[in-house]
Amino acid sequence: MDKLGGPQISLQDTTAVKCEKCGGEIFESGMILREVSALMTGTGQPGIIPIPVFICSKCGHVNSQFIPQELRDNGIVEAQL
Numbered sequence: 001m002d003k004l005g006g007p008q009i010s011l012q013d014t015t016a017v018k019c020e021k022c023g024g025e026i027f028e029s030g031m032i033l034r035e036v037s038a039l040m041t042g043t044g045q046p047g048i049i050p051i052p053v054f055i056c057s058k059c060g061h062v063n064s065q066f067i068p069q070e071l072r073d074n075g076i077v078e079a080q081l
């Protein structure tokens with residue numbers, strides 16, 4: 001686990017991702033689920049699109065960098081958190 005996928009990156013060259021709210025550095029993985037109407041999937045069945053995000057394990061906040069731009073712009077996600 002000392003290498004990240006890709007070319008030789010030393011962990012010393014990385015910076016910590018911190019929670020925007022509490023500064024915590026431990027995150028849990030979570031999912032934002034987006035429902036797609038049957039009209040859009042083309043299968044006649046509604047679909048679910050999972051978007052992986054990381055949740056601060058201390059305060060439950062999701063940094064905006066993990067949320068796709070379109071959802072941020074709508075303010076949808078922020079309202080639900």
Ligand SMILES: [Zn+2]
Nearest residue numbers: 019022056059
């Ligand atoms: Zn936090």
